[in-house]
Amino acid sequence: MRCPYCQQDDDRVLDSRATDDGTAIRRRRLCQACGRRFTTYERIEGDEQIRVIKRDGRIQAFERRKVLQGMLIACEKRPVSTADLEAAANRVYQALLADGEREVSSQRIGELVMQELRRLDQVAYVRFASVYRQFKDIDDFAAEVARMQRPERP
Numbered sequence: 001m002r003c004p005y006c007q008q009d010d011d012r013v014l015d016s017r018a019t020d021d022g023t024a025i026r027r028r029r030l031c032q033a034c035g036r037r038f039t040t041y042e043r044i045e046g047d048e049q050i051r052v053i054k055r056d057g058r059i060q061a062f063e064r065r066k067v068l069q070g071m072l073i074a075c076e077k078r079p080v081s082t083a084d085l086e087a088a089a090n091r092v093y094q095a096l097l098a099d100g101e102r103e104v105s106s107q108r109i110g111e112l113v114m115q116e117l118r119r120l121d122q123v124a125y126v127r128f129a130s131v132y133r134q135f136k137d138i139d140d141f142a143a144e145v146a147r148m149q150r151p152e153r154p
Contacts, residue, residue: 001029001040008033020083023090036152050096059103064093067113074128080121088116122148 002009015028025042032121043064052116068089075085087111092112094105117125129135129144 003031003034003036004038005036006031006034011038019090020087049102052109053103055104055106062093062096062104062109064089067092067109070128071113071117071124073145074117074124075121076123078121079123084120088113088120091116118148 003011010032011029012032013027014030014037017026017086018021018024019026019041023043027040027042028037029040049082052058052060052062068085071085071088072082092109095112096109099108114129114132117128125148126144128143130141133140134142135141137145
């Protein structure tokens, strides 16, 4: 593993443990060259390769980090921990695997992300929805807030 600070590949694992949801191993490492610490995550990579069908018809490999990045942007300057967002991104991925489909629409992924954000932070949810649903004006925001205030159906 290359150190993200000095690019040397001489490190030592200080601590290993499973993530809270059990889908990855978190490893704390110490770079022997520069002495800085960093964290890596080890995940299972199997035959469950999911492909995403984009709105324009293109097909791409699913990337969990893109889901997490979108959630991080929506939660910027909000009181949501990175650990909570990591767990939410894992739940999105697990839901996609549970569906059993090899190809999923980007809309399905967006809906799963919105469900997770709605549980974590309502402001982040509206931020994400405004981009995802391409709000055109304040009426779109008001309609989404009204929809959000209704009880969520299971």
